[in-house]
Amino acid sequence: MKIAIIGTGNLGKSIAKGLITNNAITTLYLTKRNTDSISEFEGYKNVFLTTDNVLAVQHSDILILAVQPSHLEKVLQDIAPMITEKHVVISTVTGFSIPKIETLIGAEQFIIRAMPNTAIAVGKSMTCICSNAQGTKRIKIAQAIFNRLGHSLIIPESQMQAATVVCASGIAFWMRLIRATTQAAIQLGFDAKEAQELAMYTSEGAANLLIANGHHPEEEIDRVTTPKGCTIEGLNEMEHKGLSSSLIQGMIASYNKISNIKKEQL
Numbered sequence: 001m002k003i004a005i006i007g008t009g010n011l012g013k014s015i016a017k018g019l020i021t022n023n024a025i026t027t028l029y030l031t032k033r034n035t036d037s038i039s040e041f042e043g044y045k046n047v048f049l050t051t052d053n054v055l056a057v058q059h060s061d062i063l064i065l066a067v068q069p070s071h072l073e074k075v076l077q078d079i080a081p082m083i084t085e086k087h088v089v090i091s092t093v094t095g096f097s098i099p100k101i102e103t104l105i106g107a108e109q110f111i112i113r114a115m116p117n118t119a120i121a122v123g124k125s126m127t128c129i130c131s132n133a134q135g136t137k138r139i140k141i142a143q144a145i146f147n148r149l150g151h152s153l154i155i156p157e158s159q160m161q162a163a164t165v166v167c168a169s170g171i172a173f174w175m176r177l178i179r180a181t182t183q184a185a186i187q188l189g190f191d192a193k194e195a196q197e198l199a200m201y202t203s204e205g206a207a208n209l210l211i212a213n214g215h216h217p218e219e220e221i222d223r224v225t226t227p228k229g230c231t232i233e234g235l236n237e238m239e240h241k242g243l244s245s246s247l248i249q250g251m252i253a254s255y256n257k258i259s260n261i262k263k264e265q266l
């Protein structure tokens with residue numbers, strides 16, 4: 001696949017790493033206004049670094065847009081004349097709707113919105129995808145890319161904002177949970193490196209149990225909680241202190257913030 005990533009920042013770099021590691025490219029153009037900070041990609045075969053978005057579009061079929069929301073309009077205006085029927089345009093940009101993209105490049109283009117997360121760098125992104133009417137004809141291409149780099153789900157565009165919080169911001173939320181369990185493990189006597197190892201692999205094990213068995217989390221919790229034991233003592237104390245409630249409220253606050261960001265952009 002001939003892919004261009006327009007705006008190779010935090011997310012763009014993660015996508016580039018995932019694509020390169022998984023041999024998912026024929027050519028890969030990475031653009032940035034100053035390419036110095038993506039020099040780590042120099043030297044890879046068939047990977048080209050450039051400041052020229054138009055050049056990247058001309059040499060690619062799949063265009064992954066990963067600039068900040070405030071930059072997308074200008075980027076789309078610049079590349080619009082170069083977009084042809086060979087291109088599939090995949091925007092990862094938060095809060096920038098498909099109708100708005102259509103007004104800038106045309107509703108006849110294949111337009112996909114994707115919400116991956118930075119775990120795409122290690123082939124473990126949960127990516128939600130939606131498209132415009134024309135894009136439904138190419139959505140399988142987008143799914144094939146994101147399934148190679150993790151797991152994907154097609155959703156209606158109306159759920160994209162929620163997907164941003166759960167999947168994209170979700171990486172940060174899970175990191176805090178892993179950090180907190182690491183801190184507890186240190187207090188309980190493990191050195192910092194061991195503590196993080198215990199926290200990382202235990203969280204990986206918990207997620208894999210659900211993925212493999214398809215169980216509800218409480219079913220797995222029941223298997224761990226010995227009556228009058230230490231697990232239920234800890235769980236109940238966490239809930240008295242508002243663990244679930246705090247996570248839910250945090251995610252709702254994050255969701256509401258996206259609505260405000262969208263209004264600020266109008």
Ligand SMILES: NC(=O)C1=CN([C@@H]2O[C@H](COP(=O)(O)OP(=O)(O)OC[C@H]3O[C@@H](n4cnc5c(N)ncnc54)[C@H](O)[C@@H]3O)[C@@H](O)[C@H]2O)C=CC1
Pocket residue numbers: 006007008009010011012031032033034053066067068069071075092093094115116117118168169
């Ligand atoms: N960081 C994340 O985990 C996720 C970010 N997103 C979305 O992805 C987009 C990018 O986010 P980040 O990577 O975090 O931002 P970032 O600021 O790290 O990356 C954006 C990059 O675009 C470059 N850029 C700006 N104007 C450009 C232009 N005209 N041509 C080429 N490059 C240009 C900037 O130099 C920067 O490196 C945002 O819209 C964000 O909402 C979506 C999911 C996850």
Ligand SMILES: O=C(O)[C@@H]1CCC=N1
Pocket residue numbers: 094164168169
């Ligand atoms: O924090 C943000 O606004 C962006 C969107 C999801 C991840 N980063």
